Amino acid sequence: MKHRILQIALDTPLDFCFDYRWSASAESAEPPLPGQLVVVPFGRREAVGVVIAVETQSEVPANKLKDVLALRAQLPPLSPQWLALCRFAADYYQRPLGEVAIPGLPKNLRAIKTVSLDRALKKIAKDAAMHDPAPRAMPPLNAAQQQAADAIAAAQGFAPMLLYGVTGSGKTEVYLQAAAQILARAEADGTAAQVLILVPEINLTPQLENNIRTRFPGVELATLHSGLAEGERLAQWLSVHLGRARIILGTRLAILASLPHLKLIIIDEEHDPSYKQQEGLRYSARDLAVWRAHQLAIPIVLGSATPSLESWQHAQSGRYRKLELRERAVRDAVLPRVRLINMERDKPAEGLTSTLVTALKQRLDRGEQSLLFLNRRGYSPVIACDACGWISNCTRCTAFMVLHKPEQRLRCHHCGCEQRIPRSCPTCGNVDLQPLGRGTQRVEEGLQQVFPQARIMRIDADSTRRKGSAQAAFDAVHRGEIDILIGTQMVAKGHDFRNLTLVGVLNPDTALFSHDYRASERLFAQLMQVAGRAGRAAQKEGGNPSEVWIQTRYPQHPLYAAVMAHDYDSFALGLLEERQHAGLPPFIYQALLRAESKELQTALDFLQEASRAIAYPAITINDPIPMSLTRVANVERAQLLVESASRPALQAFLREWMVALRGMKARVKWSLEVDPVDI
DNA sequence: AGCACGCCGACT
DNA sequence: GTCGGCGTGCTC
Numbered sequence: 001m002k003h004r005i006l007q008i009a010l011d012t013p014l015d016f017c018f019d020y021r022w023s024a025s026a027e028s029a030e031p032p033l034p035g036q037l038v039v040v041p042f043g044r045r046e047a048v049g050v051v052i053a054v055e056t057q058s059e060v061p062a063n064k065l066k067d068v069l070a071l072r073a074q075l076p077p078l079s080p081q082w083l084a085l086c087r088f089a090a091d092y093y094q095r096p097l098g099e100v101a102i103p104g105l106p107k108n109l110r111a112i113k114t115v116s117l118d119r120a121l122k123k124i125a126k127d128a129a130m131h132d133p134a135p136r137a138m139p140p141l142n143a144a145q146q147q148a149a150d151a152i153a154a155a156q157g158f159a160p161m162l163l164y165g166v167t168g169s170g171k172t173e174v175y176l177q178a179a180a181q182i183l184a185r186a187e188a189d190g191t192a193a194q195v196l197i198l199v200p201e202i203n204l205t206p207q208l209e210n211n212i213r214t215r216f217p218g219v220e221l222a223t224l225h226s227g228l229a230e231g232e233r234l235a236q237w238l239s240v241h242l243g244r245a246r247i248i249l250g251t252r253l254a255i256l257a258s259l260p261h262l263k264l265i266i267i268d269e270e271h272d273p274s275y276k277q278q279e280g281l282r283y284s285a286r287d288l289a290v291w292r293a294h295q296l297a298i299p300i301v302l303g304s305a306t307p308s309l310e311s312w313q314h315a316q317s318g319r320y321r322k323l324e325l326r327e328r329a330v331r332d333a334v335l336p337r338v339r340l341i342n343m344e345r346d347k348p349a350e351g352l353t354s355t356l357v358t359a360l361k362q363r364l365d366r367g368e369q370s371l372l373f374l375n376r377r378g379y380s381p382v383i384a385c386d387a388c389g390w391i392s393n394c395t396r397c398t399a400f401m402v403l404h405k406p407e408q409r410l411r412c413h414h415c416g417c418e419q420r421i422p423r424s425c426p427t428c429g430n431v432d433l434q435p436l437g438r439g440t441q442r443v444e445e446g447l448q449q450v451f452p453q454a455r456i457m458r459i460d461a462d463s464t465r466r467k468g469s470a471q472a473a474f475d476a477v478h479r480g481e482i483d484i485l486i487g488t489q490m491v492a493k494g495h496d497f498r499n500l501t502l503v504g505v506l507n508p509d510t511a512l513f514s515h516d517y518r519a520s521e522r523l524f525a526q527l528m529q530v531a532g533r534a535g536r537a538a539q540k541e542g543g544n545p546s547e548v549w550i551q552t553r554y555p556q557h558p559l560y561a562a563v564m565a566h567d568y569d570s571f572a573l574g575l576l577e578e579r580q581h582a583g584l585p586p587f588i589y590q591a592l593l594r595a596e597s598k599e600l601q602t603a604l605d606f607l608q609e610a611s612r613a614i615a616y617p618a619i620t621i622n623d624p625i626p627m628s629l630t631r632v633a634n635v636e637r638a639q640l641l642v643e644s645a646s647r648p649a650l651q652a653f654l655r656e657w658m659v660a661l662r663g664m665k666a667r668v669k670w671s672l673e674v675d676p677v678d679i
Numbered sequence: 680a681g682c683a684c685g686c687c688g689a690c691t
Numbered sequence: 692g693t694c695g696g697c698g699t700g701c702t703c
Contacts, residue, residue, distance in 0.1 A: 016703095017703085019703045043702040047702095061703090
């Protein structure tokens with residue numbers, strides 16, 4: 001048979017594959033294989049697609065069928081397992097297969113013109129040669145670490161494990177030694193093995209990459225994240241796809257990579273919200289990773305000091321095996337003492353209570369470092385006129401314009417629009433406009449007044465806009481050139497500041513009363529994480545223990561009691577009980593239909609119609625409501641929550657629902673999110 | 680989503 | 692007279 005029909009997945013919103021004719025030619029007599037890339041004519045343009053199936057017939061009328069233009073034969077086919085992963089993700093998140101499979105491929109492979117893989121391959125070889133072996137032994141583990149590493153390495157088949165360890169307990173060492181054991185065993189057996197390590201944000205954990213390189217001399221390491229340049233991305237992706245890279249360090253997008261010899265998956269800080277993609281295909285890299293481990297029958301490690309309630313629940317029920325690290329890895333490094341400052345009694349000036357100022361002063365006198373955490377960038381979240389009540393609303397969004405003092409501008413954090421700070425009130429002319437509230441810039445300014453001699457640095461998205469500037473800033477802290485660091489959640493993650501003995505948390509209370517039921521879970525994780533920055537080195541003989549001070553107006557709140565006791569267990573138990581009573585995840589499953597339009601009513605009407613589109617048992621369809629941030633960039637947004645106690649029932653409903661919605665010819669832009677995290 | 684076609688308003 | 696606004700329809 002000289003002719004075949006190829007079913008091709010293309011990156012379009014159309015939810016089906018396209019059939020193309022393939023004819024044997026001089027250079028390729030054999031038909032293509034599923035998983036190969038092809039160039040095809042598509043409408044009036046050309047597109048790169050993935051071969052899904054090779055058939056002998058098509059249901060498409062012969063006069064509509066077009067010929068495949070080119071086969072990317074130089075690239076080994078993507079594996080059936082990879083195609084199955086894409087198919088699962090497409091099904092589960094209700095997106096077309098091509099939209100899952102294609103955008104994750106390097107741009108150079110998706111380009112119409114042929115690329116030279118040779119150049120990329122030479123680059124890989126050169127990079128590998130650059131890191132010559134300078135062999136270093138693994139540091140000794142404590143008993144709990146060793147037990148965990150051995151358990152991971154000894155696991156057979158699909159083995160999901162929750163590595164629950166306090167901050168600074170040395171989870172990374174456990175990952176690396178388990179990986180070393182698995183790689184060594186494969187080498188002894190003469191088989192190929194790859195270990196995938198996912199991290200929330202690669203730029204915030206630069207030590208890890210160096211750590212792996214020195215620990216695994218001669219072992220090829222690939223990194224996959226969105227910060228790579230195109231040529232680099234192709235080289236890294238190829239080294240993984242061709243099975244050369246043995247350790248793959250990546251962010252969430254790495255879970256969709258071709259990993260032909262995958263034998264172990266590790267997800268560091270598994271609770272971190274960054275594992276959820278928040279646009280396009282809204283996947284959870286953690287959930288896909290668990291599916292992938294199940295598919296390949298391999299172990300997967302979910303590591304955290306404050307696991308997601310989903311994973312914790314699985315560990316409690318026995319579905320995941322729980323491995324625990326209860327102590328800090330560095331001997332004599334103890335957990336910091338966490339205390340509260342009642343802001344009703346100790347009134348803050350410049351955002352700082354006298355207790356915190358005294359603690360900062362002590363650190364300055366002793367030559368130790370301090371970290372202040374405030375999850376709000378800018379100078380003040382809003383400016384207002386005392387005389388007439390005007391406030392700096394964004395004209396395009398239901399949000400305030402934030403004052404950015406260094407640039408002398410008001411800026412909307414949602415639509416990005418900016419303006420100069422008005423000299424006087426736009427409505428009444430009053431020249432005395434007041435900044436209300438406090439962001440990192442304002443705290444930095446206040447600190448400079450209180451401690452004029454101190455070396456103060458601010459780290460947030462604004463201060464680190466230029467590439468590499470975040471790294472430079474963190475390096476300065478590590479070199480001891482900074483006394484007081486003030487920052488947003490950027491400073492809470494991963495960094496191991498050895499001379500840091502004080503953490504101050506300035507204004508965490510807003511999350512206590514959020515409408516988002518996950519806010520307290522996130523706040524707890526954030527507080528534990530930032531508290532964990534203190535006291536990572538061994539405590540000096542007779543020295544003072546590290547301290548964490550939390551400024552709050554609600555010192556009686558149970559969340560703070562749990563943070564003070566470093567007691568995730570009972571905090572999680574309480575939250576899970578609440579969630580069960582309230583019928584919330586992880587006890588039920590959700591999907592969210594969003595609609596946007598110039599007119600709010602149009603969006604709500606569409607959702608109302610959608611809610612009546614089909615009837616289905618065991619499904620709760622709630623009323624459409626405007627989103628909490630209703631208008632962004634002059635677009636009104638509304639949403640409709642769908643719930644079920646059964647995941648299969650929800651999946652079956654969504655499949656039928658999507659068919660009905662696509663047939664509705666909506667006048668709005670709509671999208672579906674499965675397992676939403678921000679409601 | 681792209682990318683075309685198509686039918687009406689205001690510019691050199 | 693043309694340039695260009697975005698409604699509508701198609702992609703094997």
